Amino acid sequence: MTSAMFDALNQLSEEKGIDKEVLLEALEAALISAYKKNFKSASNVRVELDEETGRMAVYSRKTVVEEVEDPQLEISLDEAKAINPNYNLEDIIEVEVTPKNFGRIAAQAAKQVVTQRVREAERGVIFAEFIDREEDVMTGIIQRKDSRFVYVNLGKIEAKLAESEQMPNEEYNIHDRIKVYVTKVENTSKGPQIYISRSHPGLLKRLFEMEVPEIFDGTVEIKSVAREAGDRSKISVYAQDPEVDPVGSCVGQKGARVQAIVNELKGEKIDIVEWSEDPKVYVSNALSPSKVIDVIVNEEEKATTVIVPDYQLSLAIGKRGQNARLAAKLTGWKIDIKSETEAREEGLLKDQEEGFDETDDDLFE
Template sequence: METNISLKHAIEQIVKEKGIDRQVVLEAMEQAVLTAANKKYRNTRDLEARYNSDTGEVELFEFVIVVEEVEDSYKEISLDEAREIDPDVEVGDSLGEKIDSSGFTRIAAQTAKQVIIQKVREAERETIFNEYSDRQWEVITGMVRRFEKGDLLIDLGRAEAVLPSKEQMPREVYRPGDRIRAIITDIRVTPKGPQIILSRTHPSMLAKLFEAEVPEVAEGIVEINAIVRDPGSRAKLAVSSNDPDVDPVGACVGMRGSRVQNVVSELRGEKIDIIPWSEDIARFACNALSPAQVSKVFVDEDNRALEVVVADDQLSLAIGKRGQNVSLAARLTGCRIDIKSEAKAAEAELQAYASYDGTQLEDEEMEEGEVAADEQDAVETDAVETVETVETAPEAEETVE
């Protein structure tokens, strides 16, 4: 009786601690006892294991087929012997008999334990996969456990996640035991179980942080239309409002910048430009190049290209350090952006005008030259005709003589 109580207690403890379905644990127990019994009897018998919830034990049954003439004594029984057990039995019926399951050896018990452990591990992996597959693109908090070839292994409590080196923020340093927040980007099935992939550089990480900080974003009043990031350095966020009374930029910035500052602190000082979204590509480009002020925008819709003119003192601000500002703006708008200062634009316009004027003057000179050449040809033609006229008048010459 004490053994049965211990078995029931072990099952309840596994279900509670591991969070595994009770039926899965019972099937694992039955399979463990069946495996041990088959090993003991060398697979010579037709056995079946069932868990009895009333007694709290795994019962083992041996089944034999009723035949007229026995050929395999382990799997068959004669009709006369079978009718001593059950008078109503007929040839071809399967007769089951309970056998003692407590006489397994230590090796058999160890085998049963290994089967249980394996089943429990498989059930745990399936549970973890089902749980975290529904949490993809969710920001979670974990603890750094150790480093492995540049990757960070993060302890999430019931599961372990991986933060690859390419998904880590530049210049961020972590030590074992540090707490870290990241977004789940993928859940992969591996021979060692489900592998949870995290990221701190993905644009969705920024979107989820704003969703947690800004109630208007969480409620859908303010919509995040586009995000581009240079992780650890700078990001641009394009937002719009579904309510004309709500300023999308102001909602994301918060009172005295409190909301955006919380996001900046989480991303270790990454600068964030929040700009209003616009379907007008020219206006959107002007917003995307902020904080620089744009004077003119020329749009080439066929080639998805923009030529932007800014004041001379705004040129370096529009381009940004190492071209970062214009690069992020180009990625945000999806267009190629060419930036010029007003002085350069005026100089280019003047050169174009001069080139056009010179070409026109050259054409006029060519036309005048052609007219002069025609007149000269006409004079020469007249002179030739005059000479021919003189040479063809011999009679007049003789008369003079």
């Protein structure tokens, strides 16, 4: 063992961000293994590393006993007192047994073990760094792709973007820079595994937090997100301060804030609606951009019947039922949409004489 080895460990510690003590422990374990293997010893040994002198020493450790059963691990009390009269039963005696050529043999034998421990320590550092990034947005560069995954370089590690987490309207080209949502970080036998998504609703939420200062500082709160990635999303927002317009804050001047998010999501349409504790108002808002005449609430079944003007029925339901589906997901309420004519036929809507007129369809707009 030479001072050069300690210099190398110090450099490795700085470059990899690994605690030097971890490296020294790994090296000690490797040297003990090398000693036992190369010198066919089953003794209980300890390796001492002196960083100042660059010296390495191997000590055999034996327990003082009355009657020796294993000479490699035990020493008699008489023999111990011959070495030092102060030794008593159960004391541990250490005797240096460093072989002359041990340095060369140990270096060769320890290399693989030390490399493995360094790799494990590196993995631990990476895992500790990324476990705090779960449910967060990171920017990476696409490195490669195969039939199952797109591999995105996040700096110290390559993350996996599964096909099920990709946006259907998006192409993933090598060297493209993209924002991804970290869904899960696992510490496996092969090292840390980072799973990411472009379709998760959390990505939309985090993008709004990054783009809208009022959300970041808590003035505006995101209550719920419903998303069909690459096509359309709905997000409900709320501000406790009546002077703050939560929807306007998210839209931004001339739509700049929401447009930045739409661009990041490759044209995905985003409806921003105001949250309300009143299910009538909330469900009505969630069905935007359609107009609503009335909302009938069934609290027990957490279901609503929504009445819309005849000409708004297709808009309220949306293409392939998307608008209604997203609204239900956003609010957590079942939504059954009926046209004004159908509602009147079923007796669900009172006529104009009892208070309804044509301007009421703006009531929940």
